[in-house]
Amino acid sequence: MDSITANNSIIHFNKNCYTSLNKHIEESDFSKIFILVDENTHELCLPILLENLETSITIEIIEIESGEINKTIDTCVGVWNTLSDLDADRKSLMINVGGGVITDLGGFVACTFKRGIAYVNIPTTLLSMVDASVGGKTGVDLGHLKNQIGVIDSPDLVLIDTNFLDTLPTNQMRSGLAEMLKHGLISDVNYWNKFTDLSKLSLDDLDELIYESVIIKRNVVTEDPRENGLRKTLNFGHTLGHAIETYFLGNENKKTLLHGEAIVIGMILAAYISSELTNFPKPERDFIKKLFISYYGEVVIENQDIKPILELLKYDKKNSHGNINFVLLEAIGKPKIDCIVEESVILDAFNYYAS
Template identity: 85%
Template sequence: MDAITANNSTIYFNEKCYKALNKHIKLNNFSKIFILVDENTHQYCLASFLEKLETNISLEIIEIESGEINKTIDTCVGVWNTLSDLDADRKSLMINVGGGVITDLGGFVACTFKRGIAYINVPTTLLSMVDASVGGKTGVDLGHLKNQIGVIDSPDLVLIDTSFLNTLPTNQMRSGLAEMLKHGLISDIAYWNKFSDLSKLSLDDLDVLIYESVIIKRNVVTEDPRENGLRKTLNFGHTLGHAIETYFLGNENKTTLLHGEAIIIGMILACYISSELTGFPKTDRDFIKDLFIGYYGKTTIENVDIKPILELLKYDKKNSHGNINFVLLESIGKPKIDCIVDEQIILDAFKYYNN
């Protein structure tokens, strides 16, 4: 698979990753290399990565705890202090080896340490390969509110080695698949149709599907790097999905949802709202609901949960001028941005999901 350029970054795949990485290190006079991992990627991915890294530059491993709950400014402070203690300077390189928490947080740390050091993303989960590591969005959560603090600044390289997917549990693979399904719904009916029977997807299919998904996201972020228009379409399903994810994360009586699990619910809700407001065909709406619930199952969202979920909508990053802005669909592959939705229609969408 050929390399993909995206703004100021280049994305390499599989065997080409490490040739590009080693060449990049040789061409740049980095003073030190810092590799950010969590306990999982330290155990399952780091040794394989280091075997293919060719350099005599001093290496330091920094480990943080895994999980969205640790994607915070406090964690950043710990990493910043560690970089300072280990004499990192502006010619240092940070390599983020992990899922979306690692690439988001590691990118933010790199972009802000000494006003910015170089960084490379090595996504190890399906979600981070097709979403978090591509496009230059970095950041951390503010309490339980997702991605409230951050900057947009592209890594030097993104290295997608799909062999890392062999280390993932099934629920993490499904979480990543949700973003690929979203890419199909917002941009390309031919790509979407490849997912019409999720039970038939195999690991052998994934390399090509991942590559196509990255191209879809690359095309969007290249045209609109600062999210002024087209890039907003990538938030399809995320307005309510993020609110649901945040609510479940902060409620001790709920089982925490993975990002993709929450976004699947958000997309079902957005499809219902689309069928009410933008003419999205009800046959497509119902097919999507049945497909998603058949593969992901249904999450219990009780009536008592809905009001606090709606309260969280006011923190959505797409909001402007006091309006909550939704991304909806007119048809598969034809999204509509900046849609204002009456609360009653949102309540009806939850009824549709629950029934």
């Protein structure tokens, strides 16, 4: 697969990954290399990276705990302090090896340490390969509120080695699939149609589907790097999906949902709202619901859960001028941004999901 240029980043795939990384390190005169991992990627992925690194530059490993619950400023402070203790300077390189938590947090740490050091993302989950590591968004959560603090600043390189997917459990693969499904719904009916019967897909198809998904996101973020217009379409399903994810994360009586699991619910709700407000065809709406529930199952959202979920909508980062802005669909591949939705329609959407 050919490498892809996205704004100031170059995205390399599989056999090109480590050759490109070694060349970049050789040409850039870095003083030290810091590799950020969690306990899972330390064990399963770091050995592969170190085996392929060809450099005499000092390498330091920094490990943080895995999980969205650790994607916080406090974790950043720990990493910043470690960088300082290990004499990192402005010519240091940070390599982030992990899923979306690692690439989001590691990118933010790199962009803010000494007002910015170079960084490289090596996503190891399907979700981070097709979404989190591409586009230059970095950041951390504020309490249980997702991605409230961050900057947009691209990594030097993104290295997508799909061999890392062999380390993932099934639920993590499904979580990443949700973002690929979203890419089809907002941009390309032909791409969407490839996912409507997963039984026809083999693992050999996965690399090509990942590649297409990265191109879809690359095209969007290249046209709108600061999320002033088109890039908002990538938030389809995320307005309610993020609120649901946040609510379940912060409620000890609820099972924590993976990002993709929550976004799937958000997309079903957004498809219903679209059918009510933007004339999205109801047969396609119903097909989306049936397909997604067949892949992900149904999550029980009780009536008493809905009000606190709606309260969380006010923190959505797409909001402006006091309005909660949704991304809806007029047709598959034809999204509409900045849609204001009455609460009664949102409540009807939850009833539709549960019906």
